[in-house]
Amino acid sequence: MNFISRILADELPFLFACPALLWEVVFLFLPLLVLIVYSFLDYSVQSHAFVITFEYYKQVFNSLYIQVIINSFILAITTAFICLLIAYPVALYLALKVKKQFRTFLLFLLILPSWTSLIIQIYAWFFLLEKNGVVTHILCNLGIISQSTHLLNNYFSIIIGMVSCFLPFMIFPIYSVLEKIDPLLLESSADLGANRFETFKRIVMPLSKPGVYVGLLLVFIPSFGEFAIPSLLGGSKMVFWGNLIVDKFLKSKDWRSGSALACIGILLPLLIIVSSIFIVKLVKKLSSPNNQQRTNKARDVWS
Amino acid sequence: MQRIRLENVCKRIDGEIILDNLTLDVPAGQFFALLGPSGCGKTTLLRLIAGLETIDSGKLFLGDEDITHQPIYKRRINTVFQQYALFPHLTVFENVAYSLRIKGMRDDVVKSTVTDVLKMVRLSGFESKHPRNLSGGQQQRVALARAIVNKPDVLLLDEPLAALDLKLKEEMLLELINLQDKLKTTFIYVTHDQFEALTVSDQMAIMNSNGAIEQFGTPKQIYEFPVSRFVANFVGNTNILEGTLHTRDGKFMVEVEGVGLFSVYCPVEKHWMIPGRRLYLSIRPEKIFISKKEKEGFSNVLYGKVVNIIYYGRTTQYHVKLRNGIILIVFEQNEEHIPLETIDYDDNVFLYFQKENVVLLEH
Numbered sequence: 001m002n003f004i005s006r007i008l009a010d011e012l013p014f015l016f017a018c019p020a021l022l023w024e025v026v027f028l029f030l031p032l033l034v035l036i037v038y039s040f041l042d043y044s045v046q047s048h049a050f051v052i053t054f055e056y057y058k059q060v061f062n063s064l065y066i067q068v069i070i071n072s073f074i075l076a077i078t079t080a081f082i083c084l085l086i087a088y089p090v091a092l093y094l095a096l097k098v099k100k101q102f103r104t105f106l107l108f109l110l111i112l113p114s115w116t117s118l119i120i121q122i123y124a125w126f127f128l129l130e131k132n133g134v135v136t137h138i139l140c141n142l143g144i145i146s147q148s149t150h151l152l153n154n155y156f157s158i159i160i161g162m163v164s165c166f167l168p169f170m171i172f173p174i175y176s177v178l179e180k181i182d183p184l185l186l187e188s189s190a191d192l193g194a195n196r197f198e199t200f201k202r203i204v205m206p207l208s209k210p211g212v213y214v215g216l217l218l219v220f221i222p223s224f225g226e227f228a229i230p231s232l233l234g235g236s237k238m239v240f241w242g243n244l245i246v247d248k249f250l251k252s253k254d255w256r257s258g259s260a261l262a263c264i265g266i267l268l269p270l271l272i273i274v275s276s277i278f279i280v281k282l283v284k285k286l287s288s289p290n291n292q293q294r295t296n297k298a299r300d301v302w303s
Numbered sequence: 304m305q306r307i308r309l310e311n312v313c314k315r316i317d318g319e320i321i322l323d324n325l326t327l328d329v330p331a332g333q334f335f336a337l338l339g340p341s342g343c344g345k346t347t348l349l350r351l352i353a354g355l356e357t358i359d360s361g362k363l364f365l366g367d368e369d370i371t372h373q374p375i376y377k378r379r380i381n382t383v384f385q386q387y388a389l390f391p392h393l394t395v396f397e398n399v400a401y402s403l404r405i406k407g408m409r410d411d412v413v414k415s416t417v418t419d420v421l422k423m424v425r426l427s428g429f430e431s432k433h434p435r436n437l438s439g440g441q442q443q444r445v446a447l448a449r450a451i452v453n454k455p456d457v458l459l460l461d462e463p464l465a466a467l468d469l470k471l472k473e474e475m476l477l478e479l480i481n482l483q484d485k486l487k488t489t490f491i492y493v494t495h496d497q498f499e500a501l502t503v504s505d506q507m508a509i510m511n512s513n514g515a516i517e518q519f520g521t522p523k524q525i526y527e528f529p530v531s532r533f534v535a536n537f538v539g540n541t542n543i544l545e546g547t548l549h550t551r552d553g554k555f556m557v558e559v560e561g562v563g564l565f566s567v568y569c570p571v572e573k574h575w576m577i578p579g580r581r582l583y584l585s586i587r588p589e590k591i592f593i594s595k596k597e598k599e600g601f602s603n604v605l606y607g608k609v610v611n612i613i614y615y616g617r618t619t620q621y622h623v624k625l626r627n628g629i630i631l632i633v634f635e636q637n638e639e640h641i642p643l644e645t646i647d648y649d650d651n652v653f654l655y656f657q658k659e660n661v662v663l664l665e666h
Binding site: 182184185187188189190191192193194195198202203206207 | 353354355374375376377380381382384386388390391392401402404405406449450453
């Protein structure tokens with residue numbers, strides 16, 4: 001009995017994690033596995049057997065699909081960087097200027113929109129930006145746009161929707177690193193002769209880098225595969241990777257092509273991220289070949 | 304090397320008065336210690352000088368220049384913070400080089416200056432390490448190097464050794480003294496530890512709990528001639544007795560009820576030294592001689608019973624209960640392997656002290 005209870009005690013964390021793990025395996029990893037298997041298998045009519053094929057991957061290399069990949073990539077990058085531009089000052093303000101007792105409330109306001117479903121959020125933008133919508137109406141009356149300008153169904157409306165949905169994913173990681181910066185560091189920087197700008201450049205920015213990287217990842221990856229926002233706010237004029245996969249599965253019922261596209265949709269952002277990390281590292285190393293201090297610094301950015 | 308002068312400085316934080324009409328003159332090129340109990344406002348005073356806090360009213364001078372409203376980053380004053388506040392993302396070298404880089408110095412000048420300073424604080428070879436990989440004492444040295452590399456007019460040290468153990472603390476104190484000797488920068492050292500303050504300073508000021516300066520002087524003046532009961536108690540150990548002042552043949556005597564009449568000696572007569580006035584006597588424990596035998600040549604003698612003996616190795620501390628129930632503390636140097644006389648618990652003893660060693664304090 002003693003033995004069993006000891007094992008139970010030792011493995012208790014694992015036991016508690018089991019339901020979640022089971023959920024992940026059954027509803028995430030198994031479907032993913034099915035997806036991968038599907039993308040490589042083909043049913044051969046001659047031999048009445050399944051054969052391994054790369055046929056569905058090969059079709060990616062036509063100009064149309066490559067254009068779609070580029071579209072998605074540009075959309076994801078643009079979304080990520082616009083989010084960064086908006087989120088950084090917000091996070092900075094929250095972490096350094098707002099008093100502690102108000103912070104929780106403001107953070108709560110930031111996540112409040114995410115409590116409604118994504119589709120509802122998108123429709124909200126839809127009604128704001130449509131021809132008779134509030135935004136169009138106000139801008140028209142102010143004389144900024146003419147009656148004939150369309151705010152909806154273009155790249156602009158897609159970006160607005162994307163940024164508004166993904167902004168919290170950028171603000172939170174940046175806020176969490178900025179909030180941990182010891183105010184004493186800022187004081188000692190000022191003490192050593194740095195003005196606010198220098199302190200920001202030399203202390204705040206480098207220390208917040210991890211948060212920025214996490215934020216960029218959290219926005220870039222889902223943006224790459226996003227399909228609901230472009231199709232609802234973009235009027236399906238531009239095709240993105242996500243739309244392509246949805247079309248393959250739901251419209252053409254071509255599950256094998258869809259699976260292959262989905263796998264590529266997972267691999268490609270990963271590849272882009274890994275290679276960009278590598279390139280940044282390489283550039284830093286090459287730019288200061290003889291300086292021991294500098295190479296150490298470059299290494300630390302990623303450690 | 305510059306002198307720092309505060310004139311009628313007032314400071315409130317959240318409505319609470321921290322410093323009230325404070326005036327202080329720190330001479331140039333000296334090691335100056337500001338000693339006060341925790342929470343007395345000495346750190347606030349330091350932050351005012353550094354420029355981390357603004358002065359409500361009053362003036363602050365660096366040399367002859369009014370720097371009351373000068374922003375922090377323009378002041379030629381640097382601080383060693385209690386928690387070191389090293390930049391975690393920078394190496395030791397870059398931490399120390401920080402203020403030079405901001406000034407936009409050339410790389411080779413930065414390199415030679417930082418190398419020199421690191422050598423001065425005995426941290427050569429640690430250039431490429433990160434603060435988190437250093438011990439407390441080493442981090443302390445980096446903080447010190449970072450603050451002196453730019454050759455400030457005044458260096459502020461806010462309880463810099465508070466986090467170090469005793470042995471390391473004593474070592475660092477000596478190093479600080481040597482460093483100040485070499486640099487000739489004005490050092491302002493804030494601490495609540497009287498041992499540190501006495502050790503390092505050329506001049507020191509004692510701040511009381513209300514944020515006012517009680518006494519200003521050399522460590523010796525402050526230890527030997529405290530001007531108030533607070534100073535006498537705060538700096539070192541002392542015995543405080545309460546009594547009434549009398550004059551006999553033009554000489555001062557103090558009567559302590561239930562104990563007796565003591566002859567005292569006052570080199571400087573104060574306005575409150577009027578016969579019949581209540582006052583305090585302060586006698587340092589090491590200035591009392593304890594013995595079971597009758598001795599000649601002492602101006603004052605007390606009788607009591609030993610109630611406690613604490614052996615410290617170098618000294619022994621006796622607690623002696625007087626006839627009126629007051630307990631006096633006596634330090635005795637352990638000069639011999641085998642003491643000439645052994646004093647034990649409950650022994651009746653004589654306590655001898657000279658009138659020159661009694662300090663009179665205002666009630």
